[in-house]
Amino acid sequence: MEKISVKIDGRTFEAAKDQCILEVAHENGIYIPSLCYNSEVASSGGSCRVCLVEAHQGGRMRLVTSCNYPVRKGLEVKTDTPLVHRIRRGVLELLMARVPDSEAIREMAAAEGPTDVRFRLDEGEYDRYKCIACALCTNVCADVVGVFAIGMVNRGADKKPDTPYGKPSDVCIGCGACAYACPTGAITMKEKDGVRRIWGRDFDMVTCSVCGTPYIPQAQVDWIVRTTGKDRSFFDKCPDHR
Amino acid sequence: MTDVTQFDSIIDRYERSEESLLAILQDFQREFHYVPEEGIRRLSEVMEVPESKIYAMGTFYKALSLTPRGRHTIKVCTGTACHLKGAPQILETLERELEVKRNGTTTDGEFTLECVNCVGACAMAPLTVIDEEYHGQTRSSKIMDIVKKRAES
Numbered sequence: 182m183e184k185i186s187v188k189i190d191g192r193t194f195e196a197a198k199d200q201c202i203l204e205v206a207h208e209n210g211i212y213i214p215s216l217c218y219n220s221e222v223a224s225s226g227g228s229c230r231v232c233l234v235e236a237h238q239g240g241r242m243r244l245v246t247s248c249n250y251p252v253r254k255g256l257e258v259k260t261d262t263p264l265v266h267r268i269r270r271g272v273l274e275l276l277m278a279r280v281p282d283s284e285a286i287r288e289m290a291a292a293e294g295p296t297d298v299r300f301r302l303d304e305g306e307y308d309r310y311k312c313i314a315c316a317l318c319t320n321v322c323a324d325v326v327g328v329f330a331i332g333m334v335n336r337g338a339d340k341k342p343d344t345p346y347g348k349p350s351d352v353c354i355g356c357g358a359c360a361y362a363c364p365t366g367a368i369t370m371k372e373k374d375g376v377r378r379i380w381g382r383d384f385d386m387v388t389c390s391v392c393g394t395p396y397i398p399q400a401q402v403d404w405i406v407r408t409t410g411k412d413r414s415f416f417d418k419c420p421d422h423r
Numbered sequence: 424m425t426d427v428t429q430f431d432s433i434i435d436r437y438e439r440s441e442e443s444l445l446a447i448l449q450d451f452q453r454e455f456h457y458v459p460e461e462g463i464r465r466l467s468e469v470m471e472v473p474e475s476k477i478y479a480m481g482t483f484y485k486a487l488s489l490t491p492r493g494r495h496t497i498k499v500c501t502g503t504a505c506h507l508k509g510a511p512q513i514l515e516t517l518e519r520e521l522e523v524k525r526n527g528t529t530t531d532g533e534f535t536l537e538c539v540n541c542v543g544a545c546a547m548a549p550l551t552v553i554d555e556e557y558h559g560q561t562r563s564s565k566i567m568d569i570v571k572k573r574a575e576s
Contacts, residue, residue, distance in 0.1 A: 328471030334482040345478035
């Protein structure tokens with residue numbers, strides 16, 4: 182793979198061409214906050230705007246989302262300038278105004294210094310929902326899991342992830358990847374007495390034959406068996422006892 | 424409404440490609456005055472496109488409606504000029520006479536009443552658009568005559 186050198190905060194690093202700024206920075210111990218990006222999900226990133234950095238190239242500077250901006254020869258990145266911090270505070274302030282109950286965003290904002298939220302939602306808009314509509318959940322469902330159970334519905338301020346018609350989906354396998362990937366913990370997944378509830382549907386869990394822990398939804402086992410041809414008996418035991 | 428052949432006859436007019444989806448949904452809208460749930464499901468089966476994708480499209484475009492709409496659509500312009508020229512009175516008259524709330528459909532399925540924000544013909548304010556017909560300088564006392572005429576056509 183073609184290697185290029187890129188300068189981040191005054192230090193020079195080796196990076197693979199087309200790798201995104203954020204990954205190069207994280208690999209080299211430079212922290213850039215982000216919410217909607219997940220390196221395992223090709224289509225993720227670019228929507229939460231928290232990871233904005235200064236990209237200097239050819240005598241010009243642009244603010245770019247580091248999670249989906251590919252590194253190129255001669256690129257110099259600055260992640261720690263007054264401008265970056267000011268913009269980041271602004272982005273976090275808007276996110277906090279949108280989802281006041283999200284601990285993840287509050288913590289991130291606190292790290293950026295005191296952030297006073299100057300915006301308030303109207304009475305009716307405030308529904309204790311932590312979603313920032315970044316679409317990471319739907320991207321995971323489509324690109325990683327491959328079942329397309331949820332999609333981004335509506336537009337503008339009403340945009341949110343949901344199943345068609347908000348009804349329990351018959352293609353959902355209850356794997357919980359969406360809830361796991363969600364950066365703000367907006368998706369509720371509950372488990373009780375060997376039944377997992379997510380997106381309004383109840384999934385019977387398969388119990389480990391050794392420790393008796395319900396550990397995977399039956400629907401997910403069916404999906405894996407159907408798509409990979411793996412032997413069904415493999416799922417009799419949980420990963421700890423295989 | 425569960426007869427899939429009526430959906431298939433529309434779907435068959437198009438290529439089996441994801442690019443045809445929007446055109447098909449528009450045809451559904453024209454034919455049934457909304458995009459029926461069964462239609463989305465059938466389209467998903469035939470095109471082998473996930474239902475969630477098609478449903479997302481249906482919620483995204485304003486030209487598509489997922490709930491049944493009337494045979495006629497009445498759009499009352501409530502832009503600034505029309506507002507000043509008496510659009511609120513027109514709207515109130517229509518709501519009262521047709522017994523329907525704004526953005527709602529009459530129980531007989533004849534009319535859907537909508538508010539729009541400026542149709543770009545402020546010189547004709549206040550403006551009411553019935554189906555594709557533009558009625559300028561409408562007055563609340565005359566609006567029902569226009570609507571009745573349209574219903575008979």
